[in-house]
Amino acid sequence: MNRTRILKPALGLAALVCVAAITSFVWMQVGYSQGENRGGVGKPRISDTVQANMYADNWFIMYLNGELVAVDSIQFMPHNVVSVDILPDYPMTIAVMAKDNADAKTGMEYANTSIGDGGFILKFGDGTVTNANWKAKAFSRGPIDRDTKNPRVENTTIPEDWYTVDFDDESWSQATEYTQSQIGPKEPFFEHNFEGARFIWTEDVELDNTIIFRHVVATPPDGKARPDFSNLNDIVPSGPRRRPR
Numbered sequence: 468m469n470r471t472r473i474l475k476p477a478l479g480l481a482a483l484v485c486v487a488a489i490t491s492f493v494w495m496q497v498g499y500s501q502g503e504n505r506g507g508v509g510k511p512r513i514s515d516t517v518q519a520n521m522y523a524d525n526w527f528i529m530y531l532n533g534e535l536v537a538v539d540s541i542q543f544m545p546h547n548v549v550s551v552d553i554l555p556d557y558p559m560t561i562a563v564m565a566k567d568n569a570d571a572k573t574g575m576e577y578a579n580t581s582i583g584d585g586g587f588i589l590k591f592g593d594g595t596v597t598n599a600n601w602k603a604k605a606f607s608r609g610p611i612d613r614d615t616k617n618p619r620v621e622n623t624t625i626p627e628d629w630y631t632v633d634f635d636d637e638s639w640s641q642a643t644e645y646t647q648s649q650i651g652p653k654e655p656f657f658e659h660n661f662e663g664a665r666f667i668w669t670e671d672v673e674l675d676n677t678i679i680f681r682h683v684v685a686t687p688p689d690g691k692a693r694p695d696f697s698n699l700n701d702i703v704p705s706g707p708r709r710r711p712r
Contacts, residue, residue: 519550531561561684562629603679606624607676
């Protein structure tokens with residue numbers, strides 16, 4: 468009898484918890500499917516993202532539509548592949564700053580014993596790839612005239628707004644493509660999908676040490692229609708509000 472009296476309240480509590488959980492789930496679904504959409508487009512889910520793979524010799528930082536989305540976590544060795552999930556929004560302005568492992572005063576590497584080389588490659592899951600259609604400009608180069616006995620560098624001031632959508636890169640040159648054998652990527656590169664992408668840099672892969680790349684993707688290269696998730700912070704949910712704390 469005592470056991471029966473104890474179990475009945477326990478079962479009642481479990482039922483209440485179950486009902487509350489179901490109710491919360493239903494309200495959550497309302498918030499996602501009805502309360503927070505624009506023109507029938509609900510909140511983005513992880514399935515709306517695409518994978519982005521980047522490999523730099525030696526380091527990079529990347530912005531999409533003016534927002535920072537990826538930073539190479541290793542500066543500068545060993546070479547590594549950075550993979551992140553991104554939420555594409557078209558037209559998509561890609562801005563990348565890439566740096567070779569060069570001494571800021573000499574332009575040389577490995578304790579000023581040699582002239583290094585650079586290289587950058589990128590592939591997104593929507594089909595976006597690096598190639599000669601990208602814009603590229605060097606902002607630090609050296610050693611000038613390949614003079615390793617008296618090395619010096621030339622630096623150009625990097626514009627503060629180089630990563631923004633409205634930045635004017637009209638006068639910049641097109642990027643130069645390089646073969647895989649010319650760049651000589653290390654092992655992590657071969658463990659990721661870069662099919663169709665090309666290594667890019669400026670015309671001088673050895674002396675140009677700090678490069679900014681820019682490229683605009685007007686529409687998804689794979690032709691897949693994707694919802695417009697821009698300005699998500701402007702959405703006003705019509706679902707139940709959170710209780711004040």
